[in-house]
Amino acid sequence: MAVLRPSLSELATRIATNTKIVEDYIKSQGLPYPSFAADGSERFPLPPPSTPELEKIHTARQEVLAATKLLYDLTAGPYELIQNLFWSLADTSTLHVIHHFKIAQIVPEKGDISYTELSRQANISPIKLRQVLRYAMTNHVFYEPRHGYIAHTAVSMLLRDEKSTMWALVGFYTQEACRTNGTLTECLEKFPHSEDVNEGPWSLAFDGKGFFQYFNAYPESAKRFGVAMSSYSSGDGMRVASLVTGYDWGKLPEGATVVDVGGATGYVSVEIAKANPSLKFIVEDASPLSLEEGKKNLARDNSDLTKRFEYQLHDFLTEQQPVKGADAYLFRFILHNWPDKYIKQILKNLVPGLKNGAKIILNDVVLLPVNSLSAWEERRVRALDMFVLNIYNSFEREEAEWRKLFAEVEPRLRLDTITQPSGSLLSIIQATYVDE
Numbered sequence: 072m073a074v075l076r077p078s079l080s081e082l083a084t085r086i087a088t089n090t091k092i093v094e095d096y097i098k099s100q101g102l103p104y105p106s107f108a109a110d111g112s113e114r115f116p117l118p119p120p121s122t123p124e125l126e127k128i129h130t131a132r133q134e135v136l137a138a139t140k141l142l143y144d145l146t147a148g149p150y151e152l153i154q155n156l157f158w159s160l161a162d163t164s165t166l167h168v169i170h171h172f173k174i175a176q177i178v179p180e181k182g183d184i185s186y187t188e189l190s191r192q193a194n195i196s197p198i199k200l201r202q203v204l205r206y207a208m209t210n211h212v213f214y215e216p217r218h219g220y221i222a223h224t225a226v227s228m229l230l231r232d233e234k235s236t237m238w239a240l241v242g243f244y245t246q247e248a249c250r251t252n253g254t255l256t257e258c259l260e261k262f263p264h265s266e267d268v269n270e271g272p273w274s275l276a277f278d279g280k281g282f283f284q285y286f287n288a289y290p291e292s293a294k295r296f297g298v299a300m301s302s303y304s305s306g307d308g309m310r311v312a313s314l315v316t317g318y319d320w321g322k323l324p325e326g327a328t329v330v331d332v333g334g335a336t337g338y339v340s341v342e343i344a345k346a347n348p349s350l351k352f353i354v355e356d357a358s359p360l361s362l363e364e365g366k367k368n369l370a371r372d373n374s375d376l377t378k379r380f381e382y383q384l385h386d387f388l389t390e391q392q393p394v395k396g397a398d399a400y401l402f403r404f405i406l407h408n409w410p411d412k413y414i415k416q417i418l419k420n421l422v423p424g425l426k427n428g429a430k431i432i433l434n435d436v437v438l439l440p441v442n443s444l445s446a447w448e449e450r451r452v453r454a455l456d457m458f459v460l461n462i463y464n465s466f467e468r469e470e471a472e473w474r475k476l477f478a479e480v481e482p483r484l485r486l487d488t489i490t491q492p493s494g495s496l497l498s499i500i501q502a503t504y505v506d507e
């Protein structure tokens with residue numbers, strides 16, 4: 072019943088108690104105090120991975136986020152809550168305008184700029200600009216330090232650097248992904264049971280092309296998506312660090328080879344490699360641009376790792392695994408992108424390359440029953456589930472669904488462990504190929 076009838080004052084108490092835990096930690100560690108000011112920190116201060124306080128602070132912060140949302144929704148009341156949902160249409164459209172017209176680059180890093188001058192430089196009518204920016208300000212993107220003048224906040228500062236991963240992420244969402252908002256219902260109407268990537272919301276929005284097919288036609292978009300993924304993977308609950316510390320890489324044989332299937336630029340393998348000096352990596356992807364970018368980044372930022380890395384063009388849907396007999400095959404954020412019939416094909420293409428004892432390591436969502444997570448995490452996981460529906464016509468899977476898939480493809484592929492590292496929304500699923 073607490074789900075349906077939470078108490079306003081109990082929620083307020085939960086917020087106060089847990090806020091104090093987090094605030095005391097920030098103060099005791101001398102961490103930057105959270106702020107919207109332009110010189111504020113990009114991220115909420117949290118203990119670094121594997122410090123003893125991580126669990127406690129993480130849980131307290133989750134409690135604050137979950138209880139504030141509940142209190143907000145409850146206090147709005149059902150009628151206004153629905154209205155509120157419609158307003159969110161403007162959340163992405165205003166970000167889109169800011170990104171497209173490079174407003175954050177025109178607004179000075181320090182000080183402010185008038186609407187008139189900003190509108191002249193961006194070539195947008197001052198009234199329309201004011202409409203857009205004043206809505207964006209309700210999300211803390213910019214603020215007005217004095218009437219008619221715009222200045223940066225810590226949030227809008229994240230939109231300044233066109234080389235940043237956040238720039239790529241916002242570009243991908245506001246220019247491409249959000250077009251599926253208009254096609255989901257149409258897709259469910261037209262193709263109610265389809266398991267085809269060419270019959271999903273993305274393909275209805277983009278001339279019948281499935282997501283990765285579209286990227287073949289627009290390699291620059293594919294490259295941007297690759298960069299956007301690395302931004303996504305540095306967010307709370309999605310960090311690569313959880314895979315680095317959450318899997319026992321040390322149990323692989325000395326000098327073992329790990330194939331990072333659909334590894335994009337290989338940024339995940341790079342982090343694993345740093346912590347495991349004896350492992351070698353082969354990064355495979357169907358996007359030549361991502362592989363090129365990865366090679367370039369490795370030589371520039373981690374030249375000491377180049378001897379342990381190879382990059383290989385590979386299409387896991389249409390070709391058999393070219394690296395035979397590796398010790399482990401990693402699929403991070405890969406299989407959840409595909410409806411079942413494609414996953415079966417991907418695994419079938421993998422099996423002929425496997426040696427006895429090879430590990431298949433998935434880092435993907437394993438759905439828990441409703442309300443097992445905090446309300447904040449629940450929303451993030453459900454948003455991811457909607458993302459894979461909109462973009463790939465796929466769905467996030469429960470444990471039984473993963474087990475069924477593996478069993479159907481190949482009984483020698485034994486799904487042996489599923490673990491969820493603390494603070495991570497992604498689980499680590501390990502299967503072993505047992506050829507007997």
Ligand SMILES: C[S@@+](CC[C@H](N)C(=O)[O-])C[C@H]1O[C@@H](n2cnc3c(N)ncnc32)[C@H](O)[C@@H]1O
Nearest residue numbers: 283300333334335356357358386387388403404
């Ligand atoms: C969601 S990204 C995941 C990238 C990376 N593993 C990570 O954790 O961020 C999916 C990747 O699969 C690649 N991909 C898509 N279709 C593919 C195919 N048929 N064969 C190989 N790679 C493919 C994409 O180019 C992209 O890099």
